[in-house]
Amino acid sequence: MKKNKVISAEEALALVRDGDVVTTTGFVQSCIPEALHAALEVRFMETGAPRDLTLIMTAGAGDSKGLGTGRLHHEGLLRRVIAANFGRMPKVAEAARQNKILGYNLPQGVISQLYRACAAGQPGLFSKVGLKTYVDPRHGGGRVNTLTEDDIVKLVEVEGEEWLFYKATKIDVAFIRGTSADPSGNISVEKEALTLDCLAQAMAARNNGGIVIAQVERIVDDGFLLPKDVRIPGILVDCVVVAEPELHRMNYGVQHDPALAGQIRVPVKGMRKMPLDARKIIARRAAFELPPNGVVNLGVGAPEGISAVANEEGVTPYITLTTEAGAVGGVLASGSSFGSATNADCIIDQNQMFDFYDGGGLDMTCLGMAECDVHGNVNTSSFGGRLNGCGGFINISQNARSVVFAGTFTVGGLSVAIEDGALRILKEGASRKFIQAVEQVTFSGAYAQEREQPVLYVTERCVFQLTAAGLELIEVAPGIDIERDILAHMDFKPIVNAPITMDRRIFVDEPMELLSDLLNLNLCERVSYDEGRNILFLNLEGWHARTKGDIADLRKVLVEACEATGRRVNSIVNHDGFRMSDSLYDDYAEMIEHLCAHHYLTTTRYTTNAFLRVKMQEALSRRGIAPHVFERRDEAHAFLDAAERERGKGRPVASAA
Template structure:
């Protein structure tokens, strides 16, 4: 068993010509650089191994020389199958120069392929990628003319079109952990992510292949906590202890205990970003944030949305996520991208994409490079520059709502925000709103067919994808439609009812967005039946966590009831309602005051027996009469019977 512990050179010597080599890594997180350097050394010294297939989900690289950029060598690589390419420019150049066969598949689908390879399934069946460049009717993810094998096909099932990504053997998997024992059991206590290490290892093992793990240290046999083991030793063939400098936690940070969850750190005061075009876009995007929601923020301008949410004190109302598995906390940017501090949970990357693909995201805010008249978005390919889709296709296609954020033009754009108005100082040389995008990474027409709301936010205007196409809906104060918008587009958008963007976006002070969004959310939860004189409040899934939340409920209900002008019968849905203990007394006291002033009767319902008991006890304690039942039907019947008693006849 001790033979598993070898040097990097000894382990890499086992790779053969023509092998398919899977490499873990998300930027620098989980990237086994010591093993990659050993592969580079072996090939440059001996010319072997040759004609490898590289497989990677996220890009294990830094955008320059590290990670898989080291092995972008003629003769070493024959084929590459990857999800994200932007951080692997040397390998991407080989792909765009037709020097290797190359595929760009959705990051999440590659993660799922590892599981299907391990399980000896025929492939991954999904609708992720329909209508994009991954669809075989639009190229099948092939990057160049040299690449001819079809890895993606279409299948019709019950009248619906699905994409089928076929599996392929993985001969070698290179992964990274923190601690291993002589039996090859691997833990990841100092890693920022676990990624797909276990699934990729299982894929190689069940393909009769080889699994090599880079770690920081070796523990004695039998001393590892079995619940902490991420990759069991039965999957591992060789263990390599990394040399100094080859095992940084991220490419931006040698080690942070906050990234590994060893400790939580104070959030601290957020420095307010200067009010430039990026912050203007981010502020407008922040108006789209649904409170109490689960959100993915992409890189670039969407990262600034997180900063705006922090300074507007919205983060306690949101759960931010990142595609490599982060739930909650504050995702990091730059070369720390993928890591997060103060997280709630960490999933395996493929599990995160199960959640994403299934529609778990309430909203995604993503970047955009090109948009066309159909609302299609390209972020993946620009002539010789290959960025790759990464998780963009999975996320944008399946989020309940998507907001794309980016500047209106690129290449030298300069703007000024003065006295609440936007002025274009220097126009960008590159148009981003084009007749037809070079590559479809997001299909606007497919989104419209599915009824997915899509918003496109720039510094000077906002578009919506409507059934007829792309509609201009908002313009920034100070911007002239003809001069600053239409003159710099390759097509004419739909122009009907154009309104001004919210003026608070262009002023230096805080926007008070928490109050705006809280009140808007509350207003959307209220409806009034005139015939039955019944006010229905849908508090399902709502959270009341602070006195500002309590005040929002009071303020909106008071305004709504004042508008009616007389007392009403109230029905409230408390299914999934969350009320934090520190504000419970304040909340119920507020409810009692509203009940005395505005309600002729009050009926609450919840499917949770615990919630019904809690509500009943709370209302008795504040001396507020309330009927608490289990279902909406029971609540409606109770109100109807009360009204019947009042009028002396059945209510129709």
């Protein structure tokens, strides 16, 4: 006979024993099995059992005020916590800081993938995620206090390369969540915003001889759920608990939103517009880094605003926004709904999303920053006496093809005014973000440089770029004085060569025509021709070549401009403020080689950026093109004039670059 697995929360939680390893689902404020957490708390407060549990979880699952896993803070209930985020259970974090419990802070994607390793009976997971950060055993191994001594992360070498091996911890109890369940325990998720790791968690507990407790909002009859609608089969589920509506909210701020659940699609053109403040300035500037037709991840905080800006500017159809929680496409949600998306194209499991991220699938990410130092290291995990945790930050920042860190320049009371297209600091923040050395390395600038990963740091008043020599100030907001408003509020002096002015459109409360920039629709406006002197001028100031498609667009514009003259031309290119992804230098040099062969008499360029000059010279030399890249405009013009004089004398002139 079939067993009816529907029981009360009290009956289900009575199955949890002292010392069990418990895993629970949830992402920030969404998809949390609140009824199960509440029942566990009540049982412990009334009976003193179960005690000494190990809690394993990926993202934070709570409201930071005591709900979700925050309910499990009572002394004696937990003995050890392995989590990516501690910030949403502050009393548990404080217990870890005070050496009252054992604790490990590991990357979210690693924990997510370890569920699968547990389910498959594997000893652990090999990954490069975490190398050169505080998770690396050479820098702490992810331990959050001195009480925690056991190593669960090891540094190993495989075929001459460094890897981290993360030890799997067997799971005894899994708390999961769905929408509907039949009496046999088959679970569907039609009203959930995310699917997360519920299947992998259930399989991990079941295959270890443990129990799986599922929270749902309703029971349906046997045979009602279609096979493809069942996300967790009943063979993995031991108990089903029907939760009261208040304990089964989509998230703490939303009872249910069918657009977030993928049940309907809603118009997004009328979505509320962000006010023009410091947060929007940061989001607007970061949005200029969006790669057309690329896949993007946005972090919590200031980066969330990029989704709204992309929607305002009509860019959303040309990029695919994703979250580590599993949402692909649509307009990313913020606030209590962070992690989900309105009108998503699809929702995949969290561990699958991290497979995609770790493998290099992200074209760009924009993440927050709590601290940044002279070496470009970023800290988001432990600062100011607060154990926050890394979440998915390490997986995402280490593996994205380009990284933008975004946040205000200072924090704690910062007030700004935007007037007449310029920025004015009304009140400086109480705490500095740009310091000599970060408290904990969540992102390694040196490791990024080692892998030639492009990294920007965007604030409301300026933009920095990571270089081999450290942080370089490359852009300054209109109205901002470098000495007074930037250098005076940093603990170190960045490289300052010739920073350009941030795009003034960012500081005017009108559409920026961002789409035209991202699709290079106005690229032809950067080209002009002096017929009398037979000089083609190309102004690339402030332009960013992100992808091979950008180089192809530039090549097309230049070929058309040259062909329109009806003869070979001399060319001068302004590269001040120009940026190009490291992977594109050879493509750029190949374009110049083609133009020299078919359209140019002589070409030269100039930039005050010494690093860019060196990179261009190296790329051009490999192509056999004379590597003359000048520092100043007048030097480039002088070279071109000299070349013309030599040509006028009938002497051969090598195409220069």
